[in-house]
Amino acid sequence: MINPQRILVVSEDVNLIGELIGAARRLNSEGRSVIAAVVAGDQSAVRRVASFGVDQIYQISQVPEGHLVEDIFLTLLELIHQYEPAVILIGATTTGRLICGRLAARLDLSAITDVRAFDWHKDGLKARHMIFAGGAERLERPLRMPVLMSIARGQHEVEVVPNATSPEVVTLPFITPQKRVVLLERKDLPPVSVNLVDAKRVVCLGRGIARQEDLALVENLAKELGAEIACTRPLSEGLGWLPRERYIGISGAHIRSDLYIGLGVSGQVQHTVGITDAKVIVAVNRDPDAPIFKQADYGIAADLYQVLPALIQAIQTV
Amino acid sequence: MKIVVCLKIAPDPEDLEIGSDGSVSTTHAEWTIGGFDLPALETGVRLAEMHGGKVIALSVGPPDINQSKIRKDILSRGAEELVLVVDESLRDASTAETARVLTAAIQKMGDVQLVLFGEGSADLYFQQTGVQVGERLGWVSLNAVRDVRLKAEGTLQVQRVLEQEIQVIEVPLPAALSVTSDICEPRLASMREILRASKKPVLEWSLADVGIESLAPSVEILAVKAPPRTARKAILLDGSVEEAVRLLVSHLKKEGVL
Numbered sequence: 001m002i003n004p005q006r007i008l009v010v011s012e013d014v015n016l017i018g019e020l021i022g023a024a025r026r027l028n029s030e031g032r033s034v035i036a037a038v039v040a041g042d043q044s045a046v047r048r049v050a051s052f053g054v055d056q057i058y059q060i061s062q063v064p065e066g067h068l069v070e071d072i073f074l075t076l077l078e079l080i081h082q083y084e085p086a087v088i089l090i091g092a093t094t095t096g097r098l099i100c101g102r103l104a105a106r107l108d109l110s111a112i113t114d115v116r117a118f119d120w121h122k123d124g125l126k127a128r129h130m131i132f133a134g135g136a137e138r139l140e141r142p143l144r145m146p147v148l149m150s151i152a153r154g155q156h157e158v159e160v161v162p163n164a165t166s167p168e169v170v171t172l173p174f175i176t177p178q179k180r181v182v183l184l185e186r187k188d189l190p191p192v193s194v195n196l197v198d199a200k201r202v203v204c205l206g207r208g209i210a211r212q213e214d215l216a217l218v219e220n221l222a223k224e225l226g227a228e229i230a231c232t233r234p235l236s237e238g239l240g241w242l243p244r245e246r247y248i249g250i251s252g253a254h255i256r257s258d259l260y261i262g263l264g265v266s267g268q269v270q271h272t273v274g275i276t277d278a279k280v281i282v283a284v285n286r287d288p289d290a291p292i293f294k295q296a297d298y299g300i301a302a303d304l305y306q307v308l309p310a311l312i313q314a315i316q317t318v
Numbered sequence: 319m320k321i322v323v324c325l326k327i328a329p330d331p332e333d334l335e336i337g338s339d340g341s342v343s344t345t346h347a348e349w350t351i352g353g354f355d356l357p358a359l360e361t362g363v364r365l366a367e368m369h370g371g372k373v374i375a376l377s378v379g380p381p382d383i384n385q386s387k388i389r390k391d392i393l394s395r396g397a398e399e400l401v402l403v404v405d406e407s408l409r410d411a412s413t414a415e416t417a418r419v420l421t422a423a424i425q426k427m428g429d430v431q432l433v434l435f436g437e438g439s440a441d442l443y444f445q446q447t448g449v450q451v452g453e454r455l456g457w458v459s460l461n462a463v464r465d466v467r468l469k470a471e472g473t474l475q476v477q478r479v480l481e482q483e484i485q486v487i488e489v490p491l492p493a494a495l496s497v498t499s500d501i502c503e504p505r506l507a508s509m510r511e512i513l514r515a516s517k518k519p520v521l522e523w524s525l526a527d528v529g530i531e532s533l534a535p536s537v538e539i540l541a542v543k544a545p546p547r548t549a550r551k552a553i554l555l556d557g558s559v560e561e562a563v564r565l566l567v568s569h570l571k572k573e574g575v576l
């Protein structure tokens with residue numbers, strides 16, 4: 001096995017850079033690769049990335065006013081031409097996806113995004129990506145260089161290397177793209193009120209819940225269980241009863257809780273892909289043929305409005 | 319304004335057949351328009367209705383995409399014309415190939431001001447094609463767009479949602495935008511539109527028609543398998559609601575998850 005010679009990691013988010021460096025180290029099992037990080041930020045960001053124990057840092061210290069941070073892609077492209085990395089790892093955020101696609105187009109290659117697992121073989125890199133709403137996984141080998149992949153948050157450890165030798169820091173001048181949009185305004189979203197990914201127990205509501213007022217009932221159950229409330233997409237995007245960050249599924253959260261209780265959830269793949277890592281799955285649905293029962297450990301085929309009060313009571317007496 | 323909306327037509331993920339050895343088959347799956355792409359079509363149609371212009375739907379893929387039911391479905395939702403670029407080599411095409419063919423088709427149409435995409439394809443969900451097409455066309459391209467308004471001739475104002483912020487952005491046309499799945503609710507076609515759909519033009523182009531001789535793959539597909547799944551017990555608890563709940567709680571206690 002020959003390790004890739006140079007690995008470049010890119011993210012607008014300094015902590016995610018830490019995780020990507022963790023991923024890059026996995027590719028560097030023989031310790032022969034040079035790992036470089038691109039930092040779009042000031043000296044403190046550079047110091048933080050240096051603490052992750054990286055070999056080189058390319059700093060783009062300022063993105064001009066009115067530009068999107070994604071406009072660094074042209075500067076990156078120039079760097080890629082000069083530095084010729086074998087592998088480029090990009091943080092799978094909205095910004096990362098845009099940068100990734102622009103680079104892929106210019107380099108005439110396909111990026112493999114949201115990579116779940118990867119390995120470096122003598123004939124190149126093999127990576128796994130989820131397809132068909134989680135129904136299948138595809139193992140792929142990119143045929144062109146460099147290999148461009150994006151990796152989602154939370155898959156690799158951030159390692160702070162004590163007394164890391166100071167990396168070489170090179171400042172890159174920002175190259176302005178010819179065609180560009182103008183950022184007029186930005187607003188911070190309210191801080192995310194829930195972290196479903198780390199929740200121990202989750203009670204998930206589906207369209208079987210008839211009225212928004214009934215959420216109070218479910219809150220009682222969640223309180224008794226010490227559970228977070230989640231939902232299927234229609235309750236959030238369609239009805240707007242719950243915020244976006246509370247829906248589970250392909251375009252929502254992937255949970256890893258000990259317990260998932262679905263109330264009036266039918267069990268379509270786009271939703272259940274987000275619960276496959278839950279330890280115990282419970283489903284309550286009045287339709288005995290609902291697909292969720294096949295994917296559950298325990299099922300009750302009954303009206304959730306009868307089950308809810310009984311369940312709250314039973315748990316109170318535990 | 320001439321608007322192109324790109325739609326992925328692919329086997330419905332609901333119809334996958336998983337073998338006991340983890341093999342995955344789409345042989346009996348119905349081909350449908352990707353669910354993420356319908357909001358993009360609706361966005362385009364609303365813009366054209368409000369400001370004048372026409373929407374051309376565009377899809378590239380293997381011969382399976384050219385089915386009368388799918389054609390009608392697309393054209394009854396407000397697109398005035400459908401262009402399909404069909405070639406067997408587009409089966410399992412990766413994003414670079416798909417983006418290259420879409421770009422060539424858009425260039426052939428000429429005079430297009432806006433290209434819209436969904437947030438990802440329903441089958442592969444790389445979330446890359448829209449962004450790549452914009453860049454290949456040499457236009458501005460954005461993802462995660464949640465609102466699109468025409469400001470002045472040749473300028474859009476869009477809202478973009480990131481993980482922690484909302485951006486308001488001025489976009490010069492021509493542009494390629496990938497929209498979020500909650501940008502708007504796709505319409506249900508009316509009877510009148512369904513009847514009208516069969517009279518709208520459908521063009522089928524070959525790769526040669528868009529000036530592409532051959533399409534070298536950028537990625538080799540080594541295997542497609544169902545991911546390893548935790549085996550589920552699938553125990554249906556019988557009896558009255560009270561009994562079922564009592565049983566459930568005792569099971570959950572035993573599992574140590576209460």
Ligand SMILES: Cc1cc2nc3c(=O)[nH]c(=O)nc-3n(C[C@H](O)[C@H](O)[C@H](O)COP(=O)(O)OP(=O)(O)OC[C@H]3O[C@@H](n4cnc5c(N)ncnc54)[C@H](O)[C@@H]3O)c2cc1C
Nearest residue numbers: 206207208232233249250251264265266270271286304353
């Ligand atoms: C491209 C695409 C992406 C998607 N992404 C996601 C995603 O990320 N997350 C997601 O969740 N969905 C997603 N969806 C939607 C998904 O396909 C389903 O439509 C959705 O998950 C269904 O939600 P539901 O189970 O709440 O509603 P339904 O499917 O309508 O099911 C409601 C269930 O409640 C039961 N019920 C009704 N009343 C009662 C009662 N009184 N007591 C007990 N049971 C009752 C019914 O029997 C039924 O089974 C996506 C769809 C598409 C096309």
